[in-house]
Amino acid sequence: MLRKFNNSRTIKENIQLGSLTAFSAGMVNVTSVIIFFAFTSNVTGHYAILAEEVSKGNWYQAAVVFAWIFMFFAGNFCSNLIIINFNRINTYAAHAAPLTIEIICLLVVGTYGQFFYKETLNETEILVALMLFAMGIQNGLTASISNFSVKTTHLTGLTTDLGLLTSMFTKKEYRENKSLRARASVLFAIATSYLSGGIFAGIVYQQIGFMVFYIASLVIGIIICYEYYKIKIRKMVWNKKKKSLKYKTPVMSRP
Template identity: 30%
Template sequence: MKRSSRAAGASGYLLRMAGPERTPILNHQLACLLALVAGVLNSVGFVAVAFYTSHMTGVTALIADQIVVGEWYIVAVGVLSVVSFVAGAMTCAIVFNWGRRRELRSRYANVLLLEGALMLVFGLLAEELTGDGRELVFVPVLCFTMGLQNAVITKISGARIRTTHVTGMVTDIGIELGKLFYRNRHPEMDRVRGNRRQIALHCMLISLFIVGGVIGATGYLSIGFAILVPGALLLLIVSYQPLLADLGARAEGLL
Protein backbone atom coordinates (compact mmCIF):
# COMPACT_ATOMS: atom_id res chain seq x y z
CA MET A 1 0.00 0.00 0.00
CA LYS A 2 2.78 2.43 0.92
CA ARG A 3 4.66 1.71 -2.28
CA SER A 4 1.57 2.15 -4.42
CA SER A 5 0.68 5.41 -2.68
CA ARG A 6 4.23 6.67 -3.14
CA ALA A 7 4.13 5.72 -6.82
CA ALA A 8 0.80 7.48 -7.20
CA GLY A 9 2.21 10.53 -5.43
CA ALA A 10 5.28 10.61 -7.69
CA SER A 11 3.10 10.16 -10.77
CA GLY A 12 0.81 12.97 -9.65
CA TYR A 13 3.76 15.26 -8.99
CA LEU A 14 5.23 14.62 -12.44
CA LEU A 15 1.80 15.27 -13.96
CA ARG A 16 1.72 18.66 -12.24
CA MET A 17 5.39 19.48 -12.83
CA ALA A 18 4.93 19.94 -16.58
CA GLY A 19 1.14 20.15 -16.62
CA PRO A 20 -1.05 23.09 -17.66
CA GLU A 21 -2.12 24.14 -14.14
CA ARG A 22 0.78 26.23 -12.91
CA THR A 23 1.76 27.54 -9.48
CA PRO A 24 4.76 29.70 -8.56
CA ILE A 25 6.35 26.76 -6.72
CA LEU A 26 6.00 24.42 -9.71
CA ASN A 27 7.36 27.14 -12.02
CA HIS A 28 10.37 27.65 -9.78
CA GLN A 29 11.08 23.93 -9.49
CA LEU A 30 10.90 23.44 -13.24
CA ALA A 31 13.05 26.53 -13.79
CA CYS A 32 15.72 25.11 -11.46
CA LEU A 33 15.85 21.89 -13.47
CA LEU A 34 16.05 23.79 -16.75
CA ALA A 35 18.77 26.13 -15.46
CA LEU A 36 20.88 23.10 -14.52
CA VAL A 37 20.33 21.54 -17.95
CA ALA A 38 21.11 24.84 -19.68
CA GLY A 39 24.41 25.11 -17.82
CA VAL A 40 25.36 21.62 -18.98
CA LEU A 41 24.44 22.37 -22.60
CA ASN A 42 26.26 25.69 -22.61
CA SER A 43 29.52 24.34 -21.20
CA VAL A 44 29.52 21.27 -23.44
CA GLY A 45 29.18 23.55 -26.47
CA PHE A 46 32.09 25.67 -25.34
CA VAL A 47 34.44 22.83 -24.42
CA ALA A 48 33.58 20.94 -27.63
CA VAL A 49 33.74 23.77 -30.19
CA ALA A 50 34.63 26.93 -28.20
CA PHE A 51 31.17 28.42 -28.59
CA TYR A 52 28.70 29.53 -25.91
CA THR A 53 25.33 28.47 -27.26
CA SER A 54 23.12 30.32 -24.75
CA HIS A 55 24.77 33.74 -25.04
CA MET A 56 23.10 35.47 -27.98
CA THR A 57 24.35 38.90 -26.85
CA GLY A 58 27.91 37.65 -27.06
CA VAL A 59 27.24 35.90 -30.36
CA THR A 60 25.89 39.05 -32.01
CA ALA A 61 28.93 40.97 -30.75
CA LEU A 62 31.15 38.20 -32.13
CA ILE A 63 29.46 38.48 -35.52
CA ALA A 64 30.15 42.22 -35.63
CA ASP A 65 33.79 41.78 -34.58
CA GLN A 66 34.46 39.04 -37.11
CA ILE A 67 32.88 41.01 -39.94
CA VAL A 68 35.44 43.74 -39.26
CA VAL A 69 38.41 41.36 -39.35
CA GLY A 70 37.01 39.34 -42.26
CA GLU A 71 36.62 35.95 -40.55
CA TRP A 72 33.60 34.96 -42.62
CA TYR A 73 33.46 31.36 -41.48
CA ILE A 74 33.03 32.47 -37.85
CA VAL A 75 30.46 35.04 -39.00
CA ALA A 76 28.53 32.24 -40.73
CA VAL A 77 28.60 30.07 -37.60
CA GLY A 78 27.44 33.03 -35.51
CA VAL A 79 24.55 33.85 -37.83
CA LEU A 80 23.60 30.17 -37.94
CA SER A 81 23.54 30.04 -34.13
CA VAL A 82 21.24 33.07 -33.85
CA VAL A 83 18.91 31.69 -36.53
CA SER A 84 18.86 28.31 -34.77
CA PHE A 85 18.06 29.90 -31.39
CA VAL A 86 15.19 31.84 -32.97
CA ALA A 87 14.00 28.67 -34.71
CA GLY A 88 13.97 26.85 -31.36
CA ALA A 89 11.87 29.58 -29.73
CA MET A 90 9.58 29.63 -32.76
CA THR A 91 9.15 25.86 -32.60
CA CYS A 92 8.25 26.13 -28.92
CA ALA A 93 5.52 28.65 -29.75
CA ILE A 94 4.13 26.43 -32.53
CA VAL A 95 4.11 23.26 -30.41
CA PHE A 96 2.68 25.05 -27.38
CA ASN A 97 -0.12 26.81 -29.25
CA TRP A 98 -0.98 23.60 -31.11
CA GLY A 99 -1.46 21.89 -27.73
CA ARG A 100 -3.24 24.87 -26.16
CA ARG A 101 -5.81 25.05 -28.97
CA ARG A 102 -6.58 21.37 -28.39
CA GLU A 103 -6.65 21.87 -24.59
CA LEU A 104 -3.93 19.25 -24.09
CA ARG A 105 -2.40 18.69 -20.66
CA SER A 106 0.90 18.20 -22.48
CA ARG A 107 1.01 21.66 -24.06
CA TYR A 108 4.20 22.44 -22.12
CA ALA A 109 5.39 18.87 -21.72
CA ASN A 110 5.55 18.36 -25.50
CA VAL A 111 8.21 21.06 -25.74
CA LEU A 112 10.21 19.50 -22.90
CA LEU A 113 9.80 16.11 -24.55
CA LEU A 114 11.22 17.51 -27.79
CA GLU A 115 14.15 19.08 -25.95
CA GLY A 116 14.88 15.86 -24.08
CA ALA A 117 14.70 13.79 -27.26
CA LEU A 118 17.08 16.15 -29.07
CA MET A 119 19.55 16.05 -26.19
CA LEU A 120 19.35 12.27 -26.00
CA VAL A 121 19.96 11.71 -29.71
CA PHE A 122 22.72 14.33 -29.79
CA GLY A 123 24.38 12.95 -26.67
CA LEU A 124 24.43 9.44 -28.12
CA LEU A 125 25.45 10.27 -31.70
CA ALA A 126 27.51 13.49 -31.65
CA GLU A 127 30.73 11.65 -30.77
CA GLU A 128 30.60 10.01 -34.20
CA LEU A 129 30.99 13.40 -35.90
CA THR A 130 34.68 14.17 -36.29
CA GLY A 131 36.80 16.35 -38.49
CA ASP A 132 36.63 19.94 -39.63
CA GLY A 133 33.34 21.78 -39.75
CA ARG A 134 31.58 19.78 -37.06
CA GLU A 135 30.60 23.04 -35.34
CA LEU A 136 28.21 23.58 -38.26
CA VAL A 137 26.21 20.69 -36.78
CA PHE A 138 26.92 21.08 -33.07
CA VAL A 139 26.20 24.79 -32.74
CA PRO A 140 22.80 24.82 -34.51
CA VAL A 141 21.53 21.80 -32.56
CA LEU A 142 22.60 23.21 -29.19
CA CYS A 143 21.32 26.72 -29.98
CA PHE A 144 17.99 25.32 -31.21
CA THR A 145 17.68 23.39 -27.94
CA MET A 146 18.52 26.51 -25.93
CA GLY A 147 15.88 28.48 -27.82
CA LEU A 148 13.30 25.80 -27.11
CA GLN A 149 14.10 25.80 -23.41
CA ASN A 150 14.23 29.55 -22.92
CA ALA A 151 10.93 29.98 -24.75
CA VAL A 152 9.05 27.29 -22.80
CA ILE A 153 9.99 28.64 -19.36
CA THR A 154 9.16 32.14 -20.61
CA LYS A 155 5.71 30.86 -21.62
CA ILE A 156 5.19 28.95 -18.39
CA SER A 157 6.19 31.83 -16.10
CA GLY A 158 4.55 34.64 -18.05
CA ALA A 159 7.97 36.05 -19.08
CA ARG A 160 9.09 36.39 -15.43
CA ILE A 161 11.71 33.61 -15.55
CA ARG A 162 14.38 32.74 -18.09
CA THR A 163 16.91 29.98 -17.58
CA THR A 164 19.60 30.79 -20.14
CA HIS A 165 19.64 34.59 -19.85
CA VAL A 166 21.97 35.14 -16.89
CA THR A 167 22.46 38.83 -17.78
CA GLY A 168 18.75 39.44 -17.25
CA MET A 169 18.76 37.55 -13.95
CA VAL A 170 21.74 39.52 -12.64
CA THR A 171 19.99 42.73 -13.68
CA ASP A 172 16.82 41.71 -11.82
CA ILE A 173 18.86 40.92 -8.71
CA GLY A 174 20.39 44.39 -8.85
CA ILE A 175 16.99 46.04 -9.27
CA GLU A 176 15.49 44.17 -6.33
CA LEU A 177 18.54 44.87 -4.14
CA GLY A 178 18.17 48.55 -4.99
CA LYS A 179 14.55 48.43 -3.84
CA LEU A 180 15.51 46.48 -0.72
CA PHE A 181 18.09 49.05 0.39
CA TYR A 182 16.05 52.08 -0.59
CA ARG A 183 15.31 54.32 2.40
CA ASN A 184 11.60 55.11 2.58
CA ARG A 185 11.80 58.49 4.35
CA HIS A 186 8.28 59.66 3.58
CA PRO A 187 5.66 57.36 5.18
CA GLU A 188 2.82 59.09 3.35
CA MET A 189 4.21 57.89 0.00
CA ASP A 190 4.05 54.36 -1.43
CA ARG A 191 6.81 52.24 0.06
CA VAL A 192 9.51 50.85 -2.18
CA ARG A 193 9.85 47.16 -1.35
CA GLY A 194 12.40 44.67 -2.57
CA ASN A 195 11.24 41.19 -3.54
CA ARG A 196 13.40 38.85 -1.44
CA ARG A 197 11.86 35.75 -3.02
CA GLN A 198 12.75 37.00 -6.48
CA ILE A 199 16.32 37.63 -5.40
CA ALA A 200 16.56 34.14 -3.90
CA LEU A 201 15.09 32.54 -7.03
CA HIS A 202 17.49 34.28 -9.39
CA CYS A 203 20.46 33.49 -7.15
CA MET A 204 19.37 29.85 -7.15
CA LEU A 205 18.99 29.77 -10.95
CA ILE A 206 22.40 31.37 -11.51
CA SER A 207 23.99 28.93 -9.05
CA LEU A 208 22.40 25.95 -10.81
CA PHE A 209 23.54 27.29 -14.19
CA ILE A 210 27.10 27.38 -12.80
CA VAL A 211 26.76 23.90 -11.32
CA GLY A 212 25.45 22.66 -14.66
CA GLY A 213 28.44 24.27 -16.35
CA VAL A 214 30.85 22.48 -14.04
CA ILE A 215 29.06 19.17 -14.63
CA GLY A 216 29.02 19.72 -18.39
CA ALA A 217 32.68 20.68 -18.68
CA THR A 218 34.06 17.96 -16.43
CA GLY A 219 31.67 15.40 -17.87
CA TYR A 220 32.57 16.21 -21.46
CA LEU A 221 36.28 15.90 -20.71
CA SER A 222 35.61 12.51 -19.09
CA ILE A 223 32.95 10.84 -21.25
CA GLY A 224 32.28 13.21 -24.13
CA PHE A 225 28.81 14.13 -25.34
CA ALA A 226 27.29 11.27 -23.33
CA ILE A 227 27.19 13.73 -20.40
CA LEU A 228 24.04 15.13 -22.04
CA VAL A 229 22.17 11.84 -21.59
CA PRO A 230 21.29 12.20 -17.85
CA GLY A 231 19.80 15.66 -18.42
CA ALA A 232 17.88 14.37 -21.41
CA LEU A 233 16.43 11.52 -19.36
CA LEU A 234 15.36 13.95 -16.62
CA LEU A 235 13.44 16.03 -19.16
CA LEU A 236 11.80 12.92 -20.61
CA ILE A 237 10.77 11.77 -17.12
CA VAL A 238 9.30 15.17 -16.30
CA SER A 239 7.35 15.37 -19.57
CA TYR A 240 5.92 11.90 -20.04
CA GLN A 241 3.07 11.96 -17.48
CA PRO A 242 1.05 14.80 -19.09
CA LEU A 243 1.52 13.09 -22.45
CA LEU A 244 0.23 9.79 -21.04
CA ALA A 245 -2.76 11.64 -19.57
CA ASP A 246 -3.63 13.05 -22.99
CA LEU A 247 -3.22 9.68 -24.66
CA GLY A 248 -5.44 8.08 -22.00
CA ALA A 249 -8.11 10.76 -22.43
CA ARG A 250 -8.04 10.30 -26.19
CA ALA A 251 -8.35 6.53 -25.85
CA GLU A 252 -11.36 6.91 -23.57
CA GLY A 253 -12.96 9.28 -26.04
CA LEU A 254 -12.58 6.73 -28.81
CA LEU A 255 -14.29 3.94 -26.84
Protein backbone atom coordinates in the same frame (compact mmCIF):
# COMPACT_ATOMS: atom_id res chain seq x y z
CA MET B 1 5.33 22.39 -13.66
CA LEU B 2 3.89 21.92 -17.15
CA ARG B 3 0.13 21.84 -16.60
CA LYS B 4 -0.43 25.51 -15.78
CA PHE B 5 -0.03 28.56 -17.98
CA ASN B 6 1.02 32.17 -17.38
CA ASN B 7 -0.47 33.88 -14.31
CA SER B 8 -2.13 30.70 -12.96
CA ARG B 9 1.30 29.30 -12.08
CA THR B 10 2.57 29.33 -8.50
CA ILE B 11 6.02 30.42 -7.33
CA LYS B 12 6.80 26.82 -6.39
CA GLU B 13 6.03 25.63 -9.91
CA ASN B 14 8.24 28.32 -11.43
CA ILE B 15 11.09 27.42 -9.08
CA GLN B 16 10.77 23.72 -9.92
CA LEU B 17 10.66 24.30 -13.66
CA GLY B 18 13.37 26.97 -13.57
CA SER B 19 15.74 24.94 -11.41
CA LEU B 20 15.61 21.74 -13.45
CA THR B 21 15.80 23.41 -16.87
CA ALA B 22 18.56 25.78 -15.70
CA PHE B 23 20.57 22.82 -14.39
CA SER B 24 20.29 21.18 -17.81
CA ALA B 25 21.17 24.42 -19.61
CA GLY B 26 24.24 24.89 -17.44
CA MET B 27 25.37 21.37 -18.30
CA VAL B 28 24.91 21.90 -22.03
CA ASN B 29 26.63 25.29 -22.09
CA VAL B 30 29.71 24.26 -20.12
CA THR B 31 30.10 21.03 -22.08
CA SER B 32 29.88 22.90 -25.39
CA VAL B 33 32.52 25.36 -24.21
CA ILE B 34 34.82 22.49 -23.22
CA ILE B 35 34.35 20.58 -26.48
CA PHE B 36 33.58 23.20 -29.11
CA PHE B 37 34.84 26.44 -27.50
CA ALA B 38 31.40 27.94 -28.19
CA PHE B 39 28.54 29.10 -25.97
CA THR B 40 25.26 27.39 -26.82
CA SER B 41 22.79 28.56 -24.18
CA ASN B 42 22.77 32.20 -25.30
CA VAL B 43 23.58 34.31 -28.35
CA THR B 44 24.85 37.57 -26.84
CA GLY B 45 28.46 36.78 -27.64
CA HIS B 46 27.51 35.49 -31.09
CA TYR B 47 26.08 38.88 -32.03
CA ALA B 48 29.44 40.45 -31.19
CA ILE B 49 31.29 37.80 -33.21
CA LEU B 50 28.90 38.33 -36.12
CA ALA B 51 29.62 42.05 -36.13
CA GLU B 52 33.37 41.36 -35.97
CA GLU B 53 33.33 38.89 -38.86
CA VAL B 54 31.23 41.20 -41.03
CA SER B 55 33.57 44.13 -40.34
CA LYS B 56 36.53 41.98 -41.38
CA GLY B 57 34.79 40.71 -44.51
CA ASN B 58 34.90 37.07 -43.38
CA TRP B 59 31.62 36.20 -45.04
CA TYR B 60 31.66 32.44 -44.50
CA GLN B 61 32.33 32.79 -40.77
CA ALA B 62 29.69 35.52 -40.58
CA ALA B 63 27.16 33.25 -42.28
CA VAL B 64 27.88 30.43 -39.84
CA VAL B 65 27.44 32.68 -36.80
CA PHE B 66 24.27 34.15 -38.29
CA ALA B 67 22.96 30.60 -38.78
CA TRP B 68 23.69 29.86 -35.12
CA ILE B 69 21.75 32.94 -34.03
CA PHE B 70 18.91 31.97 -36.33
CA MET B 71 18.79 28.45 -34.85
CA PHE B 72 18.36 29.89 -31.36
CA PHE B 73 15.63 32.17 -32.74
CA ALA B 74 13.99 29.21 -34.51
CA GLY B 75 13.96 27.20 -31.28
CA ASN B 76 12.10 29.97 -29.46
CA PHE B 77 9.74 30.38 -32.41
CA CYS B 78 8.89 26.68 -32.67
CA SER B 79 8.41 26.29 -28.93
CA ASN B 80 5.91 29.12 -28.62
CA LEU B 81 4.20 28.15 -31.89
CA ILE B 82 3.42 24.72 -30.45
CA ILE B 83 2.18 26.19 -27.16
CA ILE B 84 -0.14 28.85 -28.58
CA ASN B 85 -1.70 26.42 -31.08
CA PHE B 86 -2.21 23.39 -28.85
CA ASN B 87 -2.49 24.82 -25.33
CA ARG B 88 -6.29 24.84 -25.36
CA ILE B 89 -6.46 21.27 -26.63
CA ASN B 90 -4.10 19.72 -24.05
CA THR B 91 -1.98 21.98 -21.86
CA TYR B 92 0.34 19.24 -20.66
CA ALA B 93 1.00 17.87 -24.16
CA ALA B 94 1.52 21.37 -25.58
CA HIS B 95 4.14 22.11 -22.92
CA ALA B 96 5.77 18.68 -22.98
CA ALA B 97 6.20 18.59 -26.78
CA PRO B 98 8.93 21.29 -26.93
CA LEU B 99 10.86 19.54 -24.16
CA THR B 100 10.59 16.27 -26.07
CA ILE B 101 12.09 17.94 -29.13
CA GLU B 102 14.88 19.33 -26.93
CA ILE B 103 15.62 15.85 -25.59
CA ILE B 104 15.84 14.47 -29.13
CA CYS B 105 18.30 17.21 -30.13
CA LEU B 106 20.52 16.59 -27.10
CA LEU B 107 20.46 12.82 -27.62
CA VAL B 108 21.48 13.30 -31.25
CA VAL B 109 24.41 15.50 -30.19
CA GLY B 110 25.46 13.07 -27.48
CA THR B 111 25.20 9.97 -29.68
CA TYR B 112 26.92 11.51 -32.69
CA GLY B 113 29.65 13.02 -30.56
CA GLN B 114 30.28 9.79 -28.66
CA PHE B 115 30.43 7.43 -31.65
CA PHE B 116 30.92 9.37 -34.90
CA TYR B 117 32.49 12.79 -34.19
CA LYS B 118 35.79 13.28 -36.08
CA GLU B 119 36.35 16.84 -34.84
CA THR B 120 35.98 18.44 -38.27
CA LEU B 121 34.91 22.07 -38.60
CA ASN B 122 31.67 21.26 -40.42
CA GLU B 123 30.65 18.73 -37.77
CA THR B 124 31.34 21.23 -35.03
CA GLU B 125 29.29 23.94 -36.73
CA ILE B 126 26.30 21.63 -37.16
CA LEU B 127 26.41 20.27 -33.60
CA VAL B 128 26.66 23.78 -32.14
CA ALA B 129 23.69 24.83 -34.27
CA LEU B 130 21.66 21.88 -33.00
CA MET B 131 22.44 22.72 -29.38
CA LEU B 132 21.48 26.35 -29.91
CA PHE B 133 18.17 25.18 -31.37
CA ALA B 134 17.60 22.96 -28.32
CA MET B 135 18.40 25.79 -25.91
CA GLY B 136 16.13 28.13 -27.87
CA ILE B 137 13.29 25.64 -27.50
CA GLN B 138 13.87 25.39 -23.76
CA ASN B 139 14.11 29.15 -23.30
CA GLY B 140 10.98 29.71 -25.37
CA LEU B 141 9.01 27.18 -23.34
CA THR B 142 9.94 28.48 -19.91
CA ALA B 143 9.41 32.11 -20.92
CA SER B 144 6.10 31.43 -22.64
CA ILE B 145 4.35 29.38 -19.97
CA SER B 146 5.62 31.55 -17.10
CA ASN B 147 4.61 34.88 -18.66
CA PHE B 148 8.30 35.73 -19.26
CA SER B 149 9.20 35.42 -15.57
CA VAL B 150 11.39 32.32 -16.08
CA LYS B 151 14.28 32.25 -18.55
CA THR B 152 16.83 29.58 -17.89
CA THR B 153 19.41 29.43 -20.68
CA HIS B 154 21.21 32.73 -20.04
CA LEU B 155 21.83 34.78 -16.94
CA THR B 156 22.54 38.32 -18.17
CA GLY B 157 19.05 39.68 -17.56
CA LEU B 158 18.67 37.50 -14.49
CA THR B 159 21.82 38.94 -12.90
CA THR B 160 20.57 42.43 -13.70
CA ASP B 161 17.23 41.68 -12.02
CA LEU B 162 18.96 40.22 -8.97
CA GLY B 163 21.12 43.32 -8.66
CA LEU B 164 18.08 45.58 -8.82
CA LEU B 165 16.13 43.49 -6.31
CA THR B 166 19.06 43.36 -3.92
CA SER B 167 19.33 47.14 -3.97
CA MET B 168 15.58 47.41 -3.35
CA PHE B 169 15.84 45.08 -0.37
CA THR B 170 17.98 47.66 1.41
CA LYS B 171 14.65 49.36 2.17
CA LYS B 172 12.24 47.70 4.57
CA GLU B 173 9.13 48.40 2.48
CA TYR B 174 10.54 46.31 -0.38
CA ARG B 175 11.81 43.55 1.89
CA GLU B 176 8.25 43.09 3.15
CA ASN B 177 6.85 42.88 -0.38
CA LYS B 178 5.90 39.22 -0.92
CA SER B 179 5.89 39.38 -4.72
CA LEU B 180 9.41 40.84 -4.79
CA ARG B 181 10.69 38.20 -2.37
CA ALA B 182 9.09 35.49 -4.47
CA ARG B 183 10.66 36.89 -7.62
CA ALA B 184 14.06 36.94 -5.94
CA SER B 185 13.60 33.31 -4.86
CA VAL B 186 12.90 32.22 -8.45
CA LEU B 187 15.90 34.12 -9.82
CA PHE B 188 18.25 32.84 -7.13
CA ALA B 189 17.10 29.25 -7.69
CA ILE B 190 17.71 29.53 -11.43
CA ALA B 191 21.17 31.08 -11.01
CA THR B 192 22.21 28.48 -8.44
CA SER B 193 20.95 25.58 -10.56
CA TYR B 194 22.62 26.88 -13.72
CA LEU B 195 25.95 27.20 -11.93
CA SER B 196 25.54 23.78 -10.30
CA GLY B 197 24.76 22.18 -13.65
CA GLY B 198 27.85 23.75 -15.20
CA ILE B 199 30.13 22.58 -12.39
CA PHE B 200 28.61 19.09 -12.50
CA ALA B 201 29.09 18.85 -16.28
CA GLY B 202 32.68 20.08 -16.06
CA ILE B 203 33.51 17.33 -13.57
CA VAL B 204 31.53 14.51 -15.17
CA TYR B 205 32.71 15.26 -18.72
CA GLN B 206 36.20 14.16 -17.76
CA GLN B 207 34.79 10.69 -17.08
CA ILE B 208 32.06 10.10 -19.66
CA GLY B 209 32.64 12.63 -22.45
CA PHE B 210 29.69 13.28 -24.77
CA MET B 211 27.44 11.12 -22.62
CA VAL B 212 26.97 14.23 -20.47
CA PHE B 213 24.23 15.12 -22.95
CA TYR B 214 22.39 11.93 -21.94
CA ILE B 215 22.31 13.18 -18.36
CA ALA B 216 21.07 16.60 -19.50
CA SER B 217 18.32 14.82 -21.45
CA LEU B 218 17.44 12.76 -18.37
CA VAL B 219 16.96 15.93 -16.31
CA ILE B 220 14.49 17.26 -18.90
CA GLY B 221 12.82 13.86 -19.04
CA ILE B 222 12.24 14.00 -15.28
CA ILE B 223 10.13 17.13 -15.78
CA ILE B 224 7.94 15.41 -18.38
CA CYS B 225 7.55 12.17 -16.42
CA TYR B 226 6.92 13.93 -13.11
CA GLU B 227 4.02 15.91 -14.56
CA TYR B 228 2.62 12.85 -16.32
CA TYR B 229 2.76 10.93 -13.04
CA LYS B 230 0.94 13.74 -11.20
CA ILE B 231 -1.77 13.79 -13.86
CA LYS B 232 -2.28 10.03 -13.54
CA ILE B 233 -2.48 10.27 -9.74
CA ARG B 234 -5.02 13.10 -9.95
CA LYS B 235 -7.15 11.04 -12.33
CA MET B 236 -7.03 8.03 -10.01
CA VAL B 237 -8.07 10.16 -7.02
CA TRP B 238 -10.86 11.79 -9.01
CA ASN B 239 -12.18 8.44 -10.23
CA LYS B 240 -12.22 7.09 -6.68
CA LYS B 241 -14.15 10.14 -5.48
CA LYS B 242 -16.69 9.70 -8.28
CA LYS B 243 -17.18 6.06 -7.38
CA SER B 244 -17.57 6.81 -3.67
CA LEU B 245 -20.09 9.58 -4.41
CA LYS B 246 -21.99 7.24 -6.70
CA TYR B 247 -22.34 4.59 -3.99
CA LYS B 248 -23.23 7.15 -1.30
CA THR B 249 -25.95 8.85 -3.33
CA PRO B 250 -29.32 7.33 -2.32
CA VAL B 251 -31.50 5.96 -5.10
CA MET B 252 -34.95 7.55 -5.16
CA SER B 253 -37.69 4.94 -5.09
CA ARG B 254 -40.50 5.19 -7.57
CA PRO B 255 -43.99 5.98 -6.22
